[in-house]
Amino acid sequence: MVKVYLAGPEVFLSNARMILARKAELARAAGFTPLVPGDLAIPETNSKRERGVAISGVNEGMMRHADLIIANLTPFRGISADVGTVFELGFMCGLGRPVYAYTNSARGYFERALHDYYGGRVAKRPDGATAGPDGLSIEDFDMADNLMLDGGIETRGGTFVRRPVPEAERFTNLQAFEECLAIAARRHLA
Template sequence: MKTPHLYLAGPEVFRPDAAAAGKRLKQIAQRAGAEGVFPLDGEPVHDAEAIKRRCSEMIDAADAVVANITPFRGHHMDPGTAWEIGYAEARGKPVHLWSNDPRPLRDRIPAGVELDADGWRDDDGHLVEDFELAENLMIAADAGPVWETAEKAMRAAVDDIRHRARNTAERRNARRRFAWVVLAMLGGVALAATVLASRGG
């Protein structure tokens, strides 16, 4: 099969060494047997709408998204990456997550002074999700494991893509075999009808 293309989502684009960070991620993807696609690839784009459009097109062209959901500027992940995850899922793309801090939210967000019957609340009194997930349930529920490293997430993505490709090929071959059986049966029926007709004549 062709080399899988992975869209590498995450807050690395904001780092002072963003280009170098993207290069490192693409090297990890290559070692995993894939081609990494980083949001800053290509000519620089400075218009907000153009950036969003290009990232969306990159996701559309990728086989899967590998997203870094490490907490960024607070207790939660980068919101742009969250949007990309949602967009990818809406487009039917597999998404694989990784984080430098995969602890559940309850372990990352300090509790307030008082707790109530609803559960864990932060210093502002807001309820903290307690589903043993590393991010908001809309991101992490049913997403599979949140890997501790980009490399593990990329290897999982490549394995998943290859598994899907094998299943698709097997279904296609099964349909072809079924079609040949049906054609052979129809051919046999037609031949039998011809023989019986000639004998009747």
């Protein structure tokens, strides 16, 4: 049984349980045992903060038991991936496990920063970097997101699938996820 941890911001959707159940079902159909955030009971706690720490602990525990991760890095509340998912991607890289990711955004980080964040108001700095009015350079490496994400995936032989979807399906379309599953299945299932 090869266990795959399904990371992503789906937990914030109003129909989170349905989407996560669908992802788990697809993972099983591909031959994996899915480990899904929210599937384990959270111990009783005395404050909101303690509860947050408890959930973090449960998720870290699931990742330790997982053989690989498939992370949904679709931009979330801004121009980059959900930081919770990014933490998990980094965590699995640190553990030395195979990592796969996908994004439902077709455009790369440079384009999103330039158009969506700065509204095109960028200029060349004296050092040659393209920067916003705040002076911060925009990294330009033909990547879907920050180089630590794309680089971390590529370095360990993973795949980062980029597939555009209609805006209304940004967090529910599972085509790119299925593509990740198929790639991971070929590599990790006998």
